[in-house]
Amino acid sequence: MAVLRMKPFFLVGVLEKRKPILEALQKLECAQVEESAKFKKIDPQKTISTIDSMIEESDQAVQVIEKYSHQKGGFFDSTQFEESSGLNLNIAKSDTLYKKVRYISNLATEIEKFRNEISQLENESLLLYYYLNLDLPVDIKDTKHTHILVGSLPNFWSEEALSGKLGCDVYFEILDANKLQTTIFLIIPFVISEKIQKILTDIGFSQPPFASAEKTPEDKNSENKKKIKDLNQKISKYEEKIKNMWSDCENIKRFSDYLRLRKEKYQTICKLGLTAHTFILEGFLNPKFENIIKNRLAKKFGAYVEISEPDENSPVDFSNNFFAAPVESITKTYSMPSYYDVDPNPIMALFYYVFFGMMFSDAGYGLVLAIACGWLMFFKKFEQSKKNLFRMFFFCGVSTTFWGFMYGSFFGNAIDTVAAVFFGSDFSLAPLWINTVTEPLTLLIFSIVLGLIQIIVGLSIKFYTLFRRRKFMEAIATVLNWMLILVGIGIFSIGALAKIDIISTIGVFMLVLGVLLVITLGGYKNKGIMRILGGIISLYDITSYISDALSYSRLMALGIATGVIANVINILGSMAGGGILGFFIFVVVSILGHAMNFGINILGAYVHTNRLQYVEFFSKFYDGGGKKFTPFGMHTKYIKFFNKVK
Amino acid sequence: MSLFFALLGAAIAVAFAGIGSAKGVGIASESATGVVVDDPSKFGKLLVLQLLPGTQGLYGFIVAVMVLLNTGILGGKMPTDIATGLLYLAACLPIAIGGLFSAMAQGRVCSSGVNIIAKKPAESSKAIVSASLVELYALLAFIVSFLMVINIK
Numbered sequence: 001m002a003v004l005r006m007k008p009f010f011l012v013g014v015l016e017k018r019k020p021i022l023e024a025l026q027k028l029e030c031a032q033v034e035e036s037a038k039f040k041k042i043d044p045q046k047t048i049s050t051i052d053s054m055i056e057e058s059d060q061a062v063q064v065i066e067k068y069s070h071q072k073g074g075f076f077d078s079t080q081f082e083e084s085s086g087l088n089l090n091i092a093k094s095d096t097l098y099k100k101v102r103y104i105s106n107l108a109t110e111i112e113k114f115r116n117e118i119s120q121l122e123n124e125s126l127l128l129y130y131y132l133n134l135d136l137p138v139d140i141k142d143t144k145h146t147h148i149l150v151g152s153l154p155n156f157w158s159e160e161a162l163s164g165k166l167g168c169d170v171y172f173e174i175l176d177a178n179k180l181q182t183t184i185f186l187i188i189p190f191v192i193s194e195k196i197q198k199i200l201t202d203i204g205f206s207q208p209p210f211a212s213a214e215k216t217p218e219d220k221n222s223e224n225k226k227k228i229k230d231l232n233q234k235i236s237k238y239e240e241k242i243k244n245m246w247s248d249c250e251n252i253k254r255f256s257d258y259l260r261l262r263k264e265k266y267q268t269i270c271k272l273g274l275t276a277h278t279f280i281l282e283g284f285l286n287p288k289f290e291n292i293i294k295n296r297l298a299k300k301f302g303a304y305v306e307i308s309e310p311d312e313n314s315p316v317d318f319s320n321n322f323f324a325a326p327v328e329s330i331t332k333t334y335s336m337p338s339y340y341d342v343d344p345n346p347i348m349a350l351f352y353y354v355f356f357g358m359m360f361s362d363a364g365y366g367l368v369l370a371i372a373c374g375w376l377m378f379f380k381k382f383e384q385s386k387k388n389l390f391r392m393f394f395f396c397g398v399s400t401t402f403w404g405f406m407y408g409s410f411f412g413n414a415i416d417t418v419a420a421v422f423f424g425s426d427f428s429l430a431p432l433w434i435n436t437v438t439e440p441l442t443l444l445i446f447s448i449v450l451g452l453i454q455i456i457v458g459l460s461i462k463f464y465t466l467f468r469r470r471k472f473m474e475a476i477a478t479v480l481n482w483m484l485i486l487v488g489i490g491i492f493s494i495g496a497l498a499k500i501d502i503i504s505t506i507g508v509f510m511l512v513l514g515v516l517l518v519i520t521l522g523g524y525k526n527k528g529i530m531r532i533l534g535g536i537i538s539l540y541d542i543t544s545y546i547s548d549a550l551s552y553s554r555l556m557a558l559g560i561a562t563g564v565i566a567n568v569i570n571i572l573g574s575m576a577g578g579g580i581l582g583f584f585i586f587v588v589v590s591i592l593g594h595a596m597n598f599g600i601n602i603l604g605a606y607v608h609t610n611r612l613q614y615v616e617f618f619s620k621f622y623d624g625g626g627k628k629f630t631p632f633g634m635h636t637k638y639i640k641f642f643n644k645v646k
Numbered sequence: 647m648s649l650f651f652a653l654l655g656a657a658i659a660v661a662f663a664g665i666g667s668a669k670g671v672g673i674a675s676e677s678a679t680g681v682v683v684d685d686p687s688k689f690g691k692l693l694v695l696q697l698l699p700g701t702q703g704l705y706g707f708i709v710a711v712m713v714l715l716n717t718g719i720l721g722g723k724m725p726t727d728i729a730t731g732l733l734y735l736a737a738c739l740p741i742a743i744g745g746l747f748s749a750m751a752q753g754r755v756c757s758s759g760v761n762i763i764a765k766k767p768a769e770s771s772k773a774i775v776s777a778s779l780v781e782l783y784a785l786l787a788f789i790v791s792f793l794m795v796i797n798i799k
Binding site for chain 1: 694698700701704705707708711712768769770771772774775777778779781782785786788789792796
């Protein structure tokens, strides 16, 4: 339930023990290794780039196998887990695997080559098509007295037009004529050859872009067809070979991950400082592992470890329970906490789920979301980040269901519509709390009140952090005064609504006190008259609080939007009336329409919930700008290794 | 005549907000396509940015449906005097105009947000938040239109 601040540490060990120590650290995933500044380092860049290219090759091999066996893993497939002790491949095995990788990539290149050949042949056949009427080879030789030409003219030419152009001494045949081009065969006596050739050039004559090697176009064409057939056969044979490698796919994945682990190890070795007989590892340590490192690792390998307390430069991570951990990723994409920040996740989680539910606001959609994510959560195994994502949407779904019933929306008014159209009853699912369409004003006020609560909570956290840092003046001058004003307004409104004078008087009192504090202390950094002036000017900040509070009206707007669109879908679906056909139309329209509405509104709810946290909530107290803890560990692609020894 | 003005209001609400959204989604999608060419795996993340300017059209649609529901086209009772019709027309203006311009502005924000996803996919939520800053004004317009439509007696 807190921010984990990593402890700076360094470890000195003898060089012979470097490998086992690094491997142990990698499996524990507990330390971020920093580059050693004082000592000389080695640079295994060449090894790393060799490993890189091998990783790329094996990934391509995996892709190729998956493509030809049509067995690609999806986003919702379980992640594969393995105990980390099983990750050491022996050298002989890795060699045979690499050979297989090369074999597969060769097959893939061959297939690619065949495909290119086929497309060339197909292009040629396309051109040949216009010469199929010619029963002589295209590159036919001249006779003793005549010049023989085959080729094409742009545009359409009729026989009359052409003979008019060429004169009657030339024998020609039109092989094919269409709008774009006319293909012709000509026999020209040598005597007039030059003159005719000039005419031909003028009208755009060109020779065919292929040689038919003393075969008629017809023969050539069927030869191409046969070649294509052969090539296709070869391709399917090669594809079959690749498909047969499917059983090795698992091992190639493991091989690729094994290479990744080695790469990470070498990248860490780069950072180590070296002396003649020892190595020095500097970095940050997860405090949870302090004892393991100090007592077990250091003793086992005879290394010297020194651990100090975290400071402002320490990288950070979150550590939260089942309920709050899912929203950590939301906070992380905003910013990691600074040295002085508290962990916002436990409080934010509650607001996050509530706001999401209010905006998605349909019990039917909420149930679908909660059941889908709950199923993924409980019956499948995923890596941590995905697990948290599904868990977050599970909680959001539960909250959505709750608010859906509060607003009386279950796939919009589907229950009422079905009852009215198909059973002729006036049964209706009554909202547990309010009807959003007829009483939007109540909902609007409620949304803004929720917003004010979140803003006040945010300010309280700020107050707490400033107080902890002993910045009392800043705490009172920039936070407490505004809290008094906002809480005062709230109490006054409650008093006024309940018509209890004493409560509204307390509210007014707090409000006035807050305003006075703003005026007197708002400009606390200035001196003399400027101080009061600064205070009056800072009273203007009220506008930003108002706009923040109004921003929460989106809770109402998006909440209504989901319901109204769902109702429209139900209206459209029930237009065909009752009966079997009407029912069928209703089901089809409903499924399509609600699926669309679900997609659009879940997107809206997600985006706007995030925005409320980032812009309205975090801006009140969260400094951010911390560094994320990225431990030296097992960052693999296919198989997630975990460590049994804790 | 009264009904005519009410329907005119519904029409401009759905048409203008729709034009804005169409333009906005168009601008964002054009940029997104450029990224998908190089890296099809980013399509999912980009889709969010592409769809964001689409909400205005939806708001316009909701307001239009509310008008239709209240004026007897889809149930409810038909208004008789011209004044009521003009009231509906006025009520539709905020989302029509607000939706039109905010969707186009949001489209441009999304379009530049595509750069963030192309270069630093991990920071994609920042692009989304920037786009939602514009969204607020469409939401305000929608709320005002909505409140006006349902309160016309």
